[in-house]
Amino acid sequence: MAARIDYDDVKVGEELPERSNTVDRAQLVMYAGASGDFNPIHWNDDFAKMVGLPGVIAHGMFNMALVARVVTDWVGDPSAVRKLSVQFRKEVRPEEKIVAKGRIAEKDDEARTVRIELWAEVDRDGDTIFPIKNGEAIVQL
Numbered sequence: 001m002a003a004r005i006d007y008d009d010v011k012v013g014e015e016l017p018e019r020s021n022t023v024d025r026a027q028l029v030m031y032a033g034a035s036g037d038f039n040p041i042h043w044n045d046d047f048a049k050m051v052g053l054p055g056v057i058a059h060g061m062f063n064m065a066l067v068a069r070v071v072t073d074w075v076g077d078p079s080a081v082r083k084l085s086v087q088f089r090k091e092v093r094p095e096e097k098i099v100a101k102g103r104i105a106e107k108d109d110e111a112r113t114v115r116i117e118l119w120a121e122v123d124r125d126g127d128t129i130f131p132i133k134n135g136e137a138i139v140q141l
Helices: 025-035 045-050 060-075
Strands: 019-022 081-088 097-108 113-124 127-140
Touching (some): 019 060, 025 060, 060 127, 097 127
Antiparallel strands (some): 019 097, 097 113, 113 127
């Protein structure tokens, strides 16, 4: 599959289409099975509270996957992604809606790559929190 985005059409500051997901416990169980990460903070409220969390939280990599989809959906070819990194900053709880976003930060004309800033937001009780910040993707076009 080839990238569906032409390098010359990309503009610095352009926002990528966002993706959102309302986390539910079934997704967390499926992700635990797929990833092999059966840490009880992702499925056992009592255990999560015992270790200082407000309750069960989503896997960080589960949230990162949503951020990665912003990039791969936009470019149309996952193999065009040369680098993807994020910082995990806050937990995401079941029934919360996480919104992943991206923006073109820079173009490299010689390498024909773009650098995309990535982050994720959750509205928690009227405040915006950022479970993922300082994300970055490098995409070859």
